Amino acid sequence: MPSSPPRSRPVRILLVEDHDMVAEAICLALERSPALEIVGRAASLASARVEARRYEPDLVLMDRRLPDGDGVSAIAEMKALVPDARVLILAGEGSASVAVRVAEAGGAGLILKASGLSELEDAVRRVAAGEVVFSQDLLGDVLGRLTGRAPRPGAKLTPRERETLDLLGEGLTTADISGRLGVALNTGRNHVQRVLEKLGARSQLEAVTIARREGLLQ
Structure with missing residues:
Protein backbone atom coordinates (compact mmCIF):
# COMPACT_ATOMS: atom_id res chain seq x y z
CA MET A 1 0.00 0.00 0.00
CA THR A 147 -17.20 -11.11 14.09
CA GLY A 148 -19.60 -13.24 16.10
CA ARG A 149 -17.03 -15.98 16.63
CA ALA A 150 -16.92 -15.50 20.38
CA PRO A 151 -19.98 -15.57 22.63
CA ARG A 152 -21.10 -12.50 24.51
CA PRO A 153 -20.87 -12.66 28.31
CA GLY A 154 -23.75 -14.65 29.71
CA ALA A 155 -24.31 -16.74 26.58
CA LYS A 156 -23.27 -19.91 28.42
CA LEU A 157 -25.22 -19.36 31.63
CA THR A 158 -27.52 -22.23 32.53
CA PRO A 159 -31.15 -21.49 33.53
CA ARG A 160 -30.21 -21.91 37.20
CA GLU A 161 -27.23 -19.58 36.79
CA ARG A 162 -29.45 -16.99 35.10
CA GLU A 163 -31.80 -17.25 38.06
CA THR A 164 -28.83 -16.77 40.38
CA LEU A 165 -27.76 -13.71 38.38
CA ASP A 166 -31.26 -12.23 38.66
CA LEU A 167 -31.07 -12.62 42.44
CA LEU A 168 -27.63 -11.02 42.51
CA GLY A 169 -29.17 -8.16 40.60
CA GLU A 170 -31.72 -7.76 43.39
CA GLY A 171 -28.84 -7.26 45.82
CA LEU A 172 -29.25 -10.57 47.66
CA THR A 173 -26.43 -12.19 49.60
CA THR A 174 -25.21 -15.69 48.82
CA ALA A 175 -27.12 -16.99 51.86
CA ASP A 176 -30.31 -15.28 50.69
CA ILE A 177 -29.83 -16.63 47.17
CA SER A 178 -29.39 -20.16 48.53
CA GLY A 179 -32.62 -19.78 50.48
CA ARG A 180 -34.54 -18.44 47.50
CA LEU A 181 -33.28 -21.27 45.31
CA GLY A 182 -33.96 -23.86 47.99
CA VAL A 183 -30.41 -25.22 47.95
CA ALA A 184 -27.63 -25.70 50.49
CA LEU A 185 -25.36 -22.73 51.15
CA ASN A 186 -22.37 -24.45 49.49
CA THR A 187 -24.47 -25.14 46.40
CA GLY A 188 -25.56 -21.51 46.32
CA ARG A 189 -21.93 -20.41 46.57
CA ASN A 190 -21.08 -22.69 43.63
CA HIS A 191 -23.85 -21.17 41.52
CA VAL A 192 -22.61 -17.65 42.30
CA GLN A 193 -19.00 -18.57 41.56
CA ARG A 194 -19.92 -20.07 38.18
CA VAL A 195 -21.83 -16.90 37.30
CA LEU A 196 -18.76 -14.82 38.13
CA GLU A 197 -16.49 -17.08 36.09
CA LYS A 198 -18.73 -17.06 33.03
CA LEU A 199 -19.09 -13.28 33.12
CA GLY A 200 -15.37 -12.76 33.72
CA ALA A 201 -16.11 -10.88 36.95
CA ARG A 202 -14.00 -10.75 40.11
CA SER A 203 -16.81 -9.82 42.46
CA GLN A 204 -20.58 -10.03 42.72
CA LEU A 205 -20.83 -6.26 42.19
CA GLU A 206 -18.75 -6.46 39.02
CA ALA A 207 -20.89 -9.38 37.80
CA VAL A 208 -24.04 -7.29 38.22
CA THR A 209 -22.39 -4.32 36.49
CA ILE A 210 -21.36 -6.47 33.51
CA ALA A 211 -24.79 -8.10 33.35
CA ARG A 212 -26.56 -4.74 33.27
CA ARG A 213 -24.21 -3.43 30.60
CA GLU A 214 -24.75 -6.54 28.47
CA GLY A 215 -28.53 -6.36 28.82
CA LEU A 216 -28.77 -9.50 30.98
CA LEU A 217 -30.50 -7.56 33.76
CA GLN A 218 -33.08 -4.80 33.64
Missing part, protein backbone atom coordinates in the same frame (compact mmCIF):
# COMPACT_ATOMS: atom_id res chain seq x y z
CA PRO A 2 1.28 3.52 -0.70
CA SER A 3 2.28 5.41 2.40
CA SER A 4 0.12 8.26 3.63
CA PRO A 5 1.38 11.74 2.77
CA PRO A 6 3.23 13.42 5.62
CA ARG A 7 1.22 15.77 7.83
CA SER A 8 1.84 19.47 7.37
CA ARG A 9 1.07 20.11 11.04
CA PRO A 10 1.24 18.18 14.34
CA VAL A 11 -1.54 15.85 15.44
CA ARG A 12 -3.79 18.03 17.60
CA ILE A 13 -4.80 16.19 20.79
CA LEU A 14 -7.47 16.88 23.38
CA LEU A 15 -6.57 15.15 26.64
CA VAL A 16 -9.48 14.29 28.93
CA GLU A 17 -8.08 13.12 32.28
CA ASP A 18 -9.18 14.16 35.76
CA HIS A 19 -5.99 13.27 37.65
CA ASP A 20 -3.56 16.19 37.38
CA MET A 21 -0.38 14.16 37.88
CA VAL A 22 -1.38 11.63 35.24
CA ALA A 23 -2.38 14.39 32.84
CA GLU A 24 0.93 16.22 33.38
CA ALA A 25 2.94 13.06 32.75
CA ILE A 26 1.01 12.34 29.56
CA CYS A 27 1.46 15.89 28.31
CA LEU A 28 5.20 15.81 28.96
CA ALA A 29 5.56 12.45 27.22
CA LEU A 30 3.53 13.31 24.14
CA GLU A 31 4.82 16.83 23.63
CA ARG A 32 8.40 15.59 23.41
CA SER A 33 7.46 14.80 19.83
CA PRO A 34 7.10 17.73 17.41
CA ALA A 35 4.52 15.62 15.56
CA LEU A 36 2.12 15.72 18.54
CA GLU A 37 0.51 18.73 20.20
CA ILE A 38 -1.80 18.90 23.23
CA VAL A 39 -4.20 21.66 22.22
CA GLY A 40 -6.60 21.29 25.14
CA ARG A 41 -7.12 19.59 28.47
CA ALA A 42 -10.31 18.67 30.28
CA ALA A 43 -11.02 16.99 33.61
CA SER A 44 -14.65 16.05 32.94
CA LEU A 45 -17.00 15.17 30.11
CA ALA A 46 -18.72 18.54 30.42
CA SER A 47 -15.39 20.32 29.98
CA ALA A 48 -14.41 17.96 27.16
CA ARG A 49 -17.50 18.96 25.18
CA VAL A 50 -16.52 22.62 25.44
CA GLU A 51 -12.87 21.97 24.52
CA ALA A 52 -13.81 19.69 21.62
CA ARG A 53 -15.96 22.42 20.08
CA ARG A 54 -13.27 25.02 20.68
CA TYR A 55 -10.26 23.16 19.32
CA GLU A 56 -11.71 20.55 16.93
CA PRO A 57 -8.83 18.14 17.70
CA ASP A 58 -7.60 15.36 15.45
CA LEU A 59 -7.56 12.93 18.37
CA VAL A 60 -9.31 12.76 21.75
CA LEU A 61 -7.35 10.82 24.38
CA MET A 62 -9.98 10.18 27.03
CA ASP A 63 -9.95 8.48 30.41
CA ARG A 64 -12.57 5.77 30.78
CA ARG A 65 -13.70 6.87 34.27
CA LEU A 66 -14.45 10.56 34.70
CA PRO A 67 -16.20 12.42 37.53
CA ASP A 68 -19.35 12.99 35.50
CA GLY A 69 -19.55 9.81 33.45
CA ASP A 70 -18.06 6.97 31.46
CA GLY A 71 -15.62 7.87 28.71
CA VAL A 72 -16.62 4.89 26.60
CA SER A 73 -20.26 5.99 26.62
CA ALA A 74 -19.13 9.46 25.51
CA ILE A 75 -17.29 8.28 22.37
CA ALA A 76 -20.28 8.74 20.08
CA GLU A 77 -20.91 12.23 21.43
CA MET A 78 -17.28 13.26 20.91
CA LYS A 79 -17.40 12.00 17.34
CA ALA A 80 -20.65 13.86 16.75
CA LEU A 81 -19.05 17.08 18.01
CA VAL A 82 -15.88 16.57 15.95
CA PRO A 83 -16.66 14.06 13.16
CA ASP A 84 -13.07 13.78 11.93
CA ALA A 85 -11.60 13.17 15.40
CA ARG A 86 -10.44 9.74 16.47
CA VAL A 87 -11.05 8.69 20.08
CA LEU A 88 -8.55 6.62 22.07
CA ILE A 89 -9.65 5.45 25.51
CA LEU A 90 -7.23 5.36 28.44
CA ALA A 91 -8.21 2.88 31.17
CA GLY A 92 -6.91 1.79 34.55
CA GLU A 93 -7.89 -1.77 33.73
CA GLY A 94 -9.33 -3.44 30.67
CA SER A 95 -11.49 -6.37 29.70
CA ALA A 96 -12.76 -7.81 26.44
CA SER A 97 -16.23 -6.45 27.20
CA VAL A 98 -14.92 -2.90 27.66
CA ALA A 99 -12.74 -3.14 24.56
CA VAL A 100 -15.70 -4.35 22.48
CA ARG A 101 -17.79 -1.45 23.78
CA VAL A 102 -15.05 0.93 22.61
CA ALA A 103 -14.98 -0.65 19.14
CA GLU A 104 -18.77 -0.77 18.83
CA ALA A 105 -19.02 2.91 19.80
CA GLY A 106 -16.61 3.89 17.03
CA GLY A 107 -13.54 4.32 19.22
CA ALA A 108 -10.09 3.84 17.74
CA GLY A 109 -8.72 1.76 20.58
CA LEU A 110 -8.04 1.25 24.26
CA ILE A 111 -4.72 1.51 26.04
CA LEU A 112 -4.09 0.71 29.69
CA LYS A 113 -2.59 3.22 32.11
CA ALA A 114 -0.21 0.49 33.19
CA SER A 115 1.43 0.73 29.77
CA GLY A 116 4.60 2.77 29.58
CA LEU A 117 4.52 6.34 28.30
CA SER A 118 6.45 5.24 25.21
CA GLU A 119 3.69 2.70 24.47
CA LEU A 120 1.10 5.42 24.91
CA GLU A 121 2.96 7.67 22.48
CA ASP A 122 3.17 4.82 19.98
CA ALA A 123 -0.57 4.12 20.35
CA VAL A 124 -1.41 7.80 19.82
CA ARG A 125 0.74 7.93 16.70
CA ARG A 126 -0.82 4.78 15.28
CA VAL A 127 -4.37 5.92 16.00
CA ALA A 128 -3.63 9.31 14.41
CA ALA A 129 -2.36 7.44 11.35
CA GLY A 130 -5.67 5.62 11.03
CA GLU A 131 -4.97 2.37 12.88
CA VAL A 132 -7.12 0.77 15.56
CA VAL A 133 -5.11 -0.05 18.68
CA PHE A 134 -6.00 -2.50 21.46
CA SER A 135 -3.78 -4.30 23.94
CA GLN A 136 -2.60 -7.60 22.49
CA ASP A 137 -4.26 -9.63 25.26
CA LEU A 138 -7.62 -8.05 24.38
CA LEU A 139 -7.35 -7.96 20.60
CA GLY A 140 -8.30 -11.58 19.95
CA ASP A 141 -11.41 -11.31 22.12
CA VAL A 142 -12.41 -8.04 20.46
CA LEU A 143 -12.14 -9.52 16.98
CA GLY A 144 -13.97 -12.66 18.05
CA ARG A 145 -16.83 -10.74 19.59
CA LEU A 146 -17.18 -8.32 16.68
